[in-house]
Structures are given as C-alpha cells and as structure tokens.
Amino acid sequence: MNHPAPPALARRPFPAELLDQLRSAFGERLSVSEAVRAHHGRDESPFDPQLPDAVVFAHSTAEVQTIVKLCARHGVPIIPYGNGSSLEGHLLAVQGGVSIDLSQMNRVLSINAEDLTVTVEPGISRKQLNEALRDTGLFFPIDPGADASIGGMTATRASGTNAVRYGTMRENVLSLTAVLADGRVVKTGTRARKSSAGYDLTRLFVGSEGTLGVITEITVRLYPQPEAVSAAVCAFPSMADAVRTVIETIQIGVPIARVEFIDSLAVRAINKHSNLTLREKHTLFFEFHGTAAGVEEQAQLVQELAAQHGGEGFEWATRAEDRSRLWNARHSAYFAMLQLKPGCRAVTTDVCVPISRLAECVVETENDLKASPLPCPIVGHVGDGNFHVAILIDPDKPEEIDEAERLNHRIVQRAIAMDGTCTGEHGVGLHKMDFLVEEHGADTIDTMRALKRALDPQNLMNPGKIFNWAA
Amino acid sequence: MNHPAPPALARRPFPAELLDQLRSAFGERLSVSEAVRAHHGRDESPFDPQLPDAVVFAHSTAEVQTIVKLCARHGVPIIPYGNGSSLEGHLLAVQGGVSIDLSQMNRVLSINAEDLTVTVEPGISRKQLNEALRDTGLFFPIDPGADASIGGMTATRASGTNAVRYGTMRENVLSLTAVLADGRVVKTGTRARKSSAGYDLTRLFVGSEGTLGVITEITVRLYPQPEAVSAAVCAFPSMADAVRTVIETIQIGVPIARVEFIDSLAVRAINKHSNLTLREKHTLFFEFHGTAAGVEEQAQLVQELAAQHGGEGFEWATRAEDRSRLWNARHSAYFAMLQLKPGCRAVTTDVCVPISRLAECVVETENDLKASPLPCPIVGHVGDGNFHVAILIDPDKPEEIDEAERLNHRIVQRAIAMDGTCTGEHGVGLHKMDFLVEEHGADTIDTMRALKRALDPQNLMNPGKIFNWAA
Structure with missing residues (x-):
C-alpha cells in the first residue's frame, strides 16, 4: 500500500474481560465474526481494511454510554460507524477496538x-x-x-x-x-x-x-419545499467556460440552489451507468428554487451568462421525474466513474478554493491530468469552489498508487497556495493528515491536538485520525 | 451592587517589571492614567467599572504577541478591548491586568x-x-x-x-x-x-x-448589494399579532432581510430620540432585498399576512434616505430607551427561543412586565426568535436592581424551558454565568472549561468570564 498513512500504530490489547462484559450487556448485538468485523473495518477509501476487535449494534444514547464506559475502563478504542460511506479511511480500526454500529439508531x-x-x-x-x-x-x-x-x-x-x-x-x-x-x-x-x-x-x-x-x-x-423548482443541463466548449459561468453566477448573487460541473469523461460514465444520453462534453447541471417568478428570473440570468461563455443550449428538466433522474445520476457519479475501469478503486481529491481562483485551479489541474496515464474524471460543487478528481487506480499496481498520490499532492498544494483547503467536504481521516499540516501549520494542529487531549486524555475516540496524537 | 456576579476574584499582582517592559516596548502607547484605565474597565453593562492596571494600544499581531508573551511570563491577565459596546461586562478587569486596546488596528x-x-x-x-x-x-x-x-x-x-x-x-x-x-x-x-x-x-x-x-x-x-431594497412599517393591535405575522413569514420561507419588533413604549422612545412620528403602537419594521420583482413579490406576501393579523396599513420607505432614517432609529433604540428614565441604566435581556414558542414567550413576558413598576420597553429580532427587554433601573436603588434581576431570571427560565437560550447575541460575560449553567447543565460547562484549561492553563485570557475557572 503506497498511500500515505500515519505512522504505523500498534493495536491495543483487547481484554477478554471487556468482551464478556459487552456480551452480557448486548448479547446477540455484539459480534466478533470475521465477516461483520471486516464490514466495519473498511469504507469507500482506497485503503486496505483494518478490523475492529468487536462490533456492537447500539440502540440508545444510554447504550453508547455503557459501551464507552466499559472501553474507557480497559483503554480500548472506539470507532463510531454509520453507513460506511467515508472516502477517507475514517472507519478503519487502526489500533483495533470496538466499532459502535449506529445504523439501528435511525429514528x-x-x-x-x-x-x-x-x-x-x-x-x-x-x-x-x-x-x-x-x-x-x-x-x-x-x-x-x-x-x-x-x-x-x-x-x-x-x-x-x-x-x-x-x-x-x-x-x-x-x-x-x-x-x-x-x-x-x-x-x-x-x-x-x-x-x-x-x-x-x-x-x-x-x-x-x-x-x-x-x-x-x-x-x-x-x-x-420551494414553490417552484427547475433544473437544466448545459454543455460548454471548455472547463474554463463552464467554471466562469458559475463564478459570475455567484458573484452577481443569484441564489442558485445547485450548480454542478461534470467533465466529459464523467458525463460518459454517468450516461452509461444511469442510461442517460447527455452530450459527452464538459457540462453544468443547474437547479433553481423559489417562487415561479423567481425561478424564471434566476434561470433567465444564468442562461444569459452561460450563452456569453459558449454554453450550447439549455436543456430543461421541468418534470419532477426528469429532475430526479438527473440528480440521481449525479449522486451515482462516484460509482459510475468506478466502472470506467473495471476492478479499480478511486483516490478522490476534494480541494476547495476561493471562487476567484477556481477557473485557474481547474484548468491547471486539467493539464496535470492530461499528462497522466490514469483516467481521472472530474465532478464538482463548483458554486462552492469545490471539485473532486476521481483518480482511478488498479489497487494491485504500486506505480498507479504512486501516480495517484503524486497527482493528489499536486492538486492539494495548488489549492493551499490559492488560500484553499485540502478537503471541502470529505474530511481528513487517514488520507489527508499530512495535507492538514501543510494547510494549517504545526501550531494550528497543536491547538487541535490540545483540545483532543483535553476531552479524550486516553486517546480512545477514533484514534489515529485527523492528526497524530503526539506532536 | 445586587447584580449577580461571579465569586469575588482577587486582583492578581501587577509587577513593576512588567510595566517597565511594556513601557520600553510601547512608549506613549502604554497608559496607566486613571482616565484611560477607567474608560477601559467599563462597558454598556449595568456593572460598576473594574479597572485594568494598564492599557496598551496595539498596532499589529506581532505587538499583541509581545504583550501576551510578557503578560504570560508574569501571570498577568489580558483583556482585549474593541469599541467598548459590550452589554454584559466583558471588558471589566475583574482580576486586574492589561487591557489591549485594538481600536487602532482598524485597517x-x-x-x-x-x-x-x-x-x-x-x-x-x-x-x-x-x-x-x-x-x-x-x-x-x-x-x-x-x-x-x-x-x-x-x-x-x-x-x-x-x-x-x-x-x-x-x-x-x-x-x-x-x-x-x-x-x-x-x-x-x-x-x-x-x-x-x-x-x-x-x-x-x-x-x-x-x-x-x-x-x-x-x-x-x-x-x-441587492438590486432592489424596500422597507416598511406596520402597526399591530397586539404583540401576539405582530409576532404571529413574523412566524408565518418565516414558516412559508419568505427570504425577508429584516423584520424587527418594537413595542409601543420603545416606539415612543424612538420617536422622541430620532424625531420620528410613528404611531405609538406595537410595530414591525420590515426590509426586503432582491430583484425588483422579487422584492415586490415578498412584500405582497408579507402584507397579506400582516393584514390577516390586524396590521394597520403598511407605510413604505422606498427612498434610501427614508430607509436609512428608519434603521438608524432602530439602531439607536438602546440609547433612545435609556432616555425614557433620566439617569437610568438598562439591564438588557437577550433570550432567543424556537420560533414556534415566540408568541407565547413574548405574551407571557409582557404580562410579567405589566406587573412590574419598572419601565421595560421591548425590541426584538423576532425573525430569529430573539428579543430584548430593556429593564430601566436607577443604579442607586437596590430594590430596582433586585426587581430587574428577578424579571431577567424569569424571562431566562421561560426561554430555557422552551428549549431556547439565555443569550441570542450579546454573550455571557459576567452577567449570565449562572444562566449558562441553567441552560447547558454542569457537564457541558465542564466540557467548555476543559477546552479553556487546555488552551489557557494560567487563566490569563479575560479571566472570570463565561464560566468559573474552577468547577
């Protein structure tokens, strides 16, 4: 595994007494089966699984409290588990411990x-x-x-x-x-x-x-729920044109509800995965919320901006089922992109930059990616300055992992140099701990560490994530 | 002084050596004059001043760093000072120390x-x-x-x-x-x-x-800057009617820019202070921001809601100078209200409740106030569920201070019982430390205290505020 990882951490002892105590408190809702532990020791990140020693399915705050108190007494780590969709290794039990599965607390x-x-x-x-x-x-x-x-x-x-x-x-x-x-x-x-x-x-x-x-x-x-909703798709001659349309939309204060960039490769992936027939060009998905008149007015303004940047036609999805087809396709983009390269995993970047730098950032990134042998579709919440490159790698090829991490690091360094962040929305987890130090500097990380130590002096709560315990 | 205050704190020693060091670093920008210290040891709260030992006018982050390092070496408290407009005693040097005046860092x-x-x-x-x-x-x-x-x-x-x-x-x-x-x-x-x-x-x-x-x-x-702005004033037969208009405005999702409640007594104060001729009734001030059509549409909706609640006419302030007169009057409300009772000071409440409870909260508060001998005008950012009662007291009459604190406490307890907060926007300072414990409970305050101790183990930074250093 060539992904950057925190210094190898020793698994902590998992006392038989704790297992007995958890079993007597939770019965069938405690599991130590290999399959259940394997399911809870992985996520959607490119990392290999690291299994917890046990999984408990909790039903209430009081039950969580019981688990935490027992673990604290034995110095055993605790990893909260929701739906397992992290992209950054948050759920890996790098020091073993108990995964608290909260999926049944869903009321x-x-x-x-x-x-x-x-x-x-x-x-x-x-x-x-x-x-x-x-x-x-x-x-x-x-x-x-x-x-x-x-x-x-x-x-x-x-x-x-x-x-x-x-x-x-x-x-x-x-x-x-x-x-x-x-x-x-x-x-x-x-x-x-x-x-x-x-x-x-x-x-x-x-x-x-x-x-x-x-x-x-x-x-x-x-x-x-907005009184009126309208969605549209528009293709652009270049990434820069698409992104500039978005920047101007934000700058003039249009209260746009959604504006998503999908590059031509990602469009191809989405078309195939969701049975759509979008033109395979750099594309923006828009959605407008408001009163009927307000939506009309916003759409008009944005359509004019798009036209100024070579946007080719605006295809409207006015029926609810068309809109929902569009957005379901967008939400499936990650899985659609994975299918561009059978058996691959994705190293996903998540930089977010001030919107004035977004066009420059995306264009320079595009140039990086063109020079790379790996397929790298791009999607982005560009209204926020946030975009994702899914760098598709064969996890068995160390040279692809290295290439992915090289690209990832360049993209992050560029974002930080533009006063942006290494992660707009995915979190740090295991994968971005070094990036976090580059972004914030050692003193700011020290400040975070001081807070962690104040609230969790034994380092029990999801240890080994965000930053190192020791400076 | 009958206002609730934290346990009396001893002033800390202020070494002559520190004074020399500050003087040699800051020259004329260090002051120990009684007048300057008195100015920096008070704010707009009803508390008596407590003077810092020295005041330094800082010009840069590096200078602040110098002051902090010197104070840290001598264990001397530090109180940052901006414009002195706190209502909660934030600026009082309850343990002495150095007030860092930041007003010249205004670039x-x-x-x-x-x-x-x-x-x-x-x-x-x-x-x-x-x-x-x-x-x-x-x-x-x-x-x-x-x-x-x-x-x-x-x-x-x-x-x-x-x-x-x-x-x-x-x-x-x-x-x-x-x-x-x-x-x-x-x-x-x-x-x-x-x-x-x-x-x-x-x-x-x-x-x-x-x-x-x-x-x-x-x-x-x-x-x-919004393309179009429109403001209006509307009088209502009762507080409840005014507040219900606001609640419905928020609930249907009108993106109103401002909606302020001013009770009839506060209207009288404002009229006198700002030379206005508003009807002396419970009143709402509205402002709408958006496109010309959007503002028109919002205003229409809100006007209909107001009419349903007995709102008597909508007076529009369409010219920029009329709007600015209106909002300047609103912003001067605090000083206007003080003039209702010559020589008074105000104990200002600042509760904020979920909007579904706002009408009930305001009406019950009104009943409390009617039964009190003190003049108590009310103004509120009612779109947020936040309102202020200015309880006007003669600071030389302990019975008035006691009455003000009794009212204040009742209002806060009611807000907390409604899942609201003791302070929507003024902060805790010295005045609401006990309320904060009532609101959050001891364990949550302990958590805050643990964070404070982690970042400021000598308790140098504005000590004696928000919560007690020791549990």
Missing part, C-alpha cells in the same frame, strides 16, 4: 415543523430522513453523493450539491448530543436559531470525525 | 470582491467596514445596535437586524488569526467557502469572548 425523535427543525438519531440516512419529512412540506437539503448517515455527515462536516444555497452541516446542525470519552453525555445547544451562550461545542463536534465523542442525537434545520 | 487588509470576502483587523467597526466597501457593490450585513468592532462582534458571536436573512457572526466569519495564551499565533482556516479540514477552530473562537486568545485578523463574508 426521527421529533419533527418541529413550525420551527423548521428535526431531531434525529445518528444512524438515519439522508434519504430516510427526507422520506420521513415527505408529508411536512419541508426537506433536509444536504446531500453527499452516498446515502450517508446524518451522524456520519455531522462528523465529517459533509455537504453536497445544495450547499451553494443551503450551506453545509456546519450551518445546518443546530445542536447535538454526544457521549464523551469518559462516558458523560453532553448536549451542546438548544433549538434557538442563534445563540451566544458560551463556546460553540456544536461546531466543535461537527467535523470532529469521531475523535472527540460519539454523536447520538442531532437537531438539524429544515427548509420549506 | 482593511484585503478586499476580495470576486470571492465576496474581506480580511480586516479587529478594531474596525461595522460602519467603517461598510464605508470601505462602498465602491465595491458589496456589503457586510451584520449590524448590532452599536457601531461595534468586528473583533468584538466575532468574540461575542454577534448578530443584529439582518441575521434572519444573512446569519450571524457564526455563519459569516470564514477564518481568523488569534494570539494564544502562550504567545503563539494561529490561523484557523482558509478563504474557501467550506472546509472539512479538522476541528472548526474558527467557530471555537467566534463567541469565546476573549477567553481563549486575542483575535487579530478576521476574514468575513460579504454580499452583493
């Missing part, structure tokens, strides 16, 4: 439609949540490609196609409940829309990747 | 118009910032009543009348630079619109009230 605890909030357990997926909201006239907009769990999305500060309009998990989590490393349960906030009541513990846990505690309840914001 | 460091961001020094005020942006077509929306400094607004997680549309400092600070208690300088983020790059140190500093470090640079989001 909606309370819908407060009048306040535009809902409180859920962490295991519910974004699609399950929107299904539960169906009759309320409200929706939850954050949509990473995978049908991730809300807990996992909170832990990675996820976003997706709607973030340009509705924000990310950072803006949309109002409050959460977490079990800390010492087993105490804290609630970080209230359901008030804003607050100046002390340190923002909510935001500290959002994006903490399981390293500060196990999130067991989350209150998120909801939005009224 | 705009870079305007990135294409990215809709600006980087500033902390001493610039919100009006100075918007003046500097005048020719860019952009604006910075966050507007507490006072012309607060951007540093102070960051430190208190401030908001104001535009938060219902544009969010608070929580959503609008992209990144910041801070000098930590040990003198190290950290930058918390990049200019990317979103990021999953490790712990959200930006949000940890936003709202930390000077207790974790001194903020010396801030990058905030900007917004395009």
